[in-house]
Amino acid sequence: EAQVTQNPRYLITVTGKKLTVTCSQNMNHEYMSWYRQDPGLGLRQIYYSMNVEVTDKGDVPEGYKVSRKEKRNFPLILESPSPNQTSLYFCASKWTGGNYGYTFGSGTRLTVV
Amino acid sequence: QKEVEQNSGPLSVPEGAIASLNCTYSDRGSQSFFWYRQYSGKSPELIMFIYSNGDKEDGRFTAQLNKASQYVSLLIRDSQPSDSATYLCAVGLDRGSTLGRLYFGRGTQLTVWP
Numbered sequence: 001e002a003q004v005t006q007n008p009r010y011l012i013t014v015t016g017k018k019l020t021v022t023c024s025q026n027m028n029h030e031y032m033s034w035y036r037q038d039p040g041l042g043l044r045q046i047y048y049s050m051n052v053e054v055t056d057k058g059d060v061p062e063g064y065k066v067s068r069k070e071k072r073n074f075p076l077i078l079e080s081p082s083p084n085q086t087s088l089y090f091c092a093s094k095w096t097g098g099n100y101g102y103t104f105g106s107g108t109r110l111t112v113v
Numbered sequence: 114q115k116e117v118e119q120n121s122g123p124l125s126v127p128e129g130a131i132a133s134l135n136c137t138y139s140d141r142g143s144q145s146f147f148w149y150r151q152y153s154g155k156s157p158e159l160i161m162f163i164y165s166n167g168d169k170e171d172g173r174f175t176a177q178l179n180k181a182s183q184y185v186s187l188l189i190r191d192s193q194p195s196d197s198a199t200y201l202c203a204v205g206l207d208r209g210s211t212l213g214r215l216y217f218g219r220g221t222q223l224t225v226w227p
Contacts, residue, residue: 031213042219043157043201050213090156096213101147101203104156 002027006091006105013081013112021076021108023091029103030096032074033058034066036087043090049074050096081112115140117204119218126225132189134221136202139183145205146178146185147215150198157201161187192225199223 004025013019025032033048035058045058049068063085065077074093078085088109092102116139126132134148145164149157163169163176163185175188185204189196202218 035217040219043217045214048214094213094215100145100205101149101159101162102157102215104158107154107156 002103004091004093004103004105006089006108009106009108011108011110013110015082015112016080018077018079019081019110020078021089021091021110023074023076023105024072025074025091025093025103026072027093027103028071029093030071031100032068032091032093033102034064034074034076035090035092036060036085037090038087046076046089078110081110083112086110086112115143115204115206115216117202117216117218119200119202119221121219121221123222123224126192126223128192128194128225128227130192130225132192132196132223132225134187134189134200134202134223136185136187136204136218137183138185138202138204138216140204140206140216141180141183142206143180143183143204146176147203147205148174148176148187149201149203149217150196151201151220152198189223192223194225194227197224 034046035043047066049055091105094100148161151157161176169176173190177186199220201220203215
């Protein structure tokens with residue numbers, strides 16, 4: 001089954017404790033992206049990657065890191081999480097052309113206390 | 114900044130009615146347009162896409178695009194309670210530094226009551 005798999009689904013952590021949210025897709029998509037979704041603010045892009053070793057900042061990259069060492073994986077790293085990073089996070093992938101829509105992962109609900 | 118605007122709603126329609134969801138966008142170079150449905154606590158699900166001016170129909174859903182007015186809409190005919198969700202409009206460009214990026218509106222919450 002074609003899918004984007006995120007882990008974990010739920011995570012509660014403490015301020016400053018480094019964490020990684022994993023994302024993997026099995027559709028051979030070049031383009032992968034991370035979004036956060038907050039009430040009233042919609043989906044905001046954190047980082048995206050157009051292919052292996054090619055990443056760029058989205059609209060809200062502060063406090064996040066990403067890497068794209070393999071085509072299928074695109075982990076999101078929070079090196080020192082803060083409470084304002086409490087949010088619902090989605091990983092998504094697509095073919096690079098603008099005419100293609102995203103396939104989204106199931107989401108990761110992160111709480112930083 | 115690529116602006117994609119949607120009426121936040123909530124939009125409330127009775128079962129069997131037509132629900133009309135609207136979206137405007139700021140970049141005239143936009144080339145692809147998507148509608149996603151998102152149930153509460155779930156991930157967005159692609160339901161329609163359109164690239165050319167005019168209408169595109171898929172079952173009970175019709176997407177309408179007017180590039181001159183920078184306007185895209187989604188009509189849901191014979192609305193059902195199961196259509197109650199937030200609908201996200203997304204716009205794609207296909208050039209330069211924006212290649213591949215999709216820009217999302219904040220969504221319109223739709224409630225269909227029995």
